[in-house]
Amino acid sequence: MKHFFLLAPLFFCTSLAAQEHKTWAERLGWEKGQRVVIFHADDIGMCYEANSSAQRALAQGEYRSAAAMVPCPWFNEMAAWCVANPQHDVGLHLALTSEWKFYRWGPVAPVGQVKGLLDPAGYLFSNVPGVAQSAKAEEVALEIRAQLARARKLGMKPSHIDTHMGTLYARADYTRAYLKLAMDEGIPAMAIEMTPAVIAKFRKQGYPMDQQILDALKQYTLPKLDDFHSVRPGTTYEDKRQKLLEQIRLLPPGLHEIIFHPSIESDGLKKITNSWNQRVWEDKLFTDPVVKEFIKANGIVMTDWKTILSRHKKPGT
Numbered sequence: 001m002k003h004f005f006l007l008a009p010l011f012f013c014t015s016l017a018a019q020e021h022k023t024w025a026e027r028l029g030w031e032k033g034q035r036v037v038i039f040h041a042d043d044i045g046m047c048y049e050a051n052s053s054a055q056r057a058l059a060q061g062e063y064r065s066a067a068a069m070v071p072c073p074w075f076n077e078m079a080a081w082c083v084a085n086p087q088h089d090v091g092l093h094l095a096l097t098s099e100w101k102f103y104r105w106g107p108v109a110p111v112g113q114v115k116g117l118l119d120p121a122g123y124l125f126s127n128v129p130g131v132a133q134s135a136k137a138e139e140v141a142l143e144i145r146a147q148l149a150r151a152r153k154l155g156m157k158p159s160h161i162d163t164h165m166g167t168l169y170a171r172a173d174y175t176r177a178y179l180k181l182a183m184d185e186g187i188p189a190m191a192i193e194m195t196p197a198v199i200a201k202f203r204k205q206g207y208p209m210d211q212q213i214l215d216a217l218k219q220y221t222l223p224k225l226d227d228f229h230s231v232r233p234g235t236t237y238e239d240k241r242q243k244l245l246e247q248i249r250l251l252p253p254g255l256h257e258i259i260f261h262p263s264i265e266s267d268g269l270k271k272i273t274n275s276w277n278q279r280v281w282e283d284k285l286f287t288d289p290v291v292k293e294f295i296k297a298n299g300i301v302m303t304d305w306k307t308i309l310s311r312h313k314k315p316g317t
Contacts, residue, residue, distance in 0.1 A: 091160035137173035162190035172212030226254030
């Protein structure tokens with residue numbers, strides 16, 4: 001018995017080390033070597049065109065996950081659809097920026113309580129540095145909680161939360177507020193396992209990933225991704241499709257999220273953004289037989305955040 005107590009810490013540490021070397025796909029019960037992907041539509045709720053695209057795609061099973069922006073003009077319509085279609089995986093794309101020149105939005109929280117989030121015109125800042133230089137962490141925490149509260153008031157039950165334009169990873173105190181919200185509410189946040197390669201990738205993209213952010217991610221207790229990717233711009237639809245296929249082909253084993261911003265084509269969309277064609281092409285990607293066959297032929301397992309949380313709650317995961 002004495003030998004057992006002496007060896008128990010060693011067994012425990014060995015078990016932890018083995019767990020740390022597993023991908024998040026393995027930790028959540030998928031087989032070793034499997035490539036598990038959340039194909040994820042961002043910026044839903046921004047406009048009718050985005051909502052229409054995502055609602056069709058989710059209903060037809062083209063992909064299985066999306067996130068909506070609460071401060072935006074068309075969020076209420078998307079929330080109503082979610083209430084009527086609760087089986088689908090829709091989270092909140094927590095928005096602290098309003099990036100379009102003529103299509104703007106402000107905060108959900110009372111303006112007087114989040115003044116640091118406002119640009120001189122009274123809207124959310126158009127870029128991440130503007131937010132990071134002005135907004136206090138307390139204001140950020142208040143705003144993201146207000147966004148969740150509004151979604152719930154409309155009857156929506158968000159499956160996950162993530163961050164528009166990466167703003168919640170711009171400062172460690174923002175990251176702590178974001179991850180605390182997730183853990184307090186039991187709603188998974190888009191958080192990534194910070195391996196040296198992942199850290200280097202995000203630092204190259206301009207995100208600080210300082211030690212305080214890394215420490216916050218270590219203390220986060222809900223599931224994480226092994227990596228995160230964005231569908232790349234293309235010069236033509238065919239070029240964009242080929243870039244997506246190459247991204248999929250090169251994915252290592254693990255749990256990945258690939259984001260995109262689909263919308264149906266309209267004159268209104270063209271007034272919002274000069275990159276409207278990229279969004280229209282992204283609407284077409286997952287209806288394309290070439291893409292669907294490639295995903296199947298490469299053994300990609302498609303999943304969503306509801307499934308991830310369900311697997312996480314199972315004993316032994």
